[in-house]
Amino acid sequence: MKVELHCHTRLSDGSFTFDEIVDLAVQEGIGHLAITNHDTTRDLQQMVLAGQERGVEIIPGIEISGYDFTRQRRVHILGYYIEQGNAAIEALCTPLLEKRHQGCLIAIDRLIEARYSITLDDVMKHAEGGTGIYKQHIMHALIEQGYTTTIYGDLYKKLFSRGQSGEQPGIAYIPTEYVDACEAVRVILQAGGVPVLAHPGQYRSFELVPDLVEAGLQGIEVWHPLHNQEDERRAHEYALEFNLVMTGGSDFHGFYGEKDVQLGSKSPGIQVVNNLRERKQTLLGKEMI
Secondary structure, three states: OEEEOOEOOOOOOOOOOHHHHHHHHHHHOEEEEEEOOEOOOOOHHHHHHHHHHHOOEEEEEEEEEEEEOOOOEEEEEEEEOOOOOOHHHHHHHHHHHHHHHHHHHHHHHHHHHOOOOOOHHHHHHHHOOOOOOOHHHHHHHHHHOOOOOOOOOHHHHHHHOOOOOOOOOOOOOOOOOOEEHHHHHHHHHHOOOEEEEOOHHHHOOHHHHHHHHHHOOOEEEEEOOOOOHHHHHHHHHHHHHHOOEEEEOOOEOHHHOOOOOOOOOOOOOHHHHHHHHHHHHHHHHHHHO
């Protein structure tokens, strides 16, 4: 039976609804599925119950948009078996969601000023029912207007470029103020969850591992669609050095993914689910002492 530990729905920046993802999970023989939407725990309880009816364990999760302020790099932290609506999570993540949404509203205004034929309604059609607007929703509207055929192509790079190496940032790039990654780890622990470093190879976040471990990190994502063999090797070494659970997932976003991936294609195996559960129990035991 396959395991999927990294998956997004339309509540954040995935193109599939939760029901569509569960249908796909059943079809692909996935028995354990973590929903890890960005910066929100919304609807997790209902998802857990709905999964039970379909014979799929839904692992309530989150992916927090953290930052390494020393090295100025993004650092995403996954949390597994977390409590929905936890006050600490809400306090940390609600401002993040609002800042991202407001930034995207500014980006849309800039694109309209630059004479791109899109409207806020065009974008909201894709963001409706979620926690706010994401860049993927803006790109989807641009695709529908014939400006491009892909989410992550030349147009995306032009509009949303961060302006590194002395280049001018793209007109739709609005810097987002992220949260400290170590604080994200601590907050996931407060929410009863198991914190895991997401795709360190993608964001070059390996150097922060010792600090994250000190904050309470319990795992590291080894297998990911954007990891090469060297990334997997380094993640494996850090896992052994710091006694971290080695996880993996497809980071499924449907049509909105940076890479065309299959749900369950980076299954780390049932033992990893057991390891995460054991860490959860150990953490609960520490709380009770």
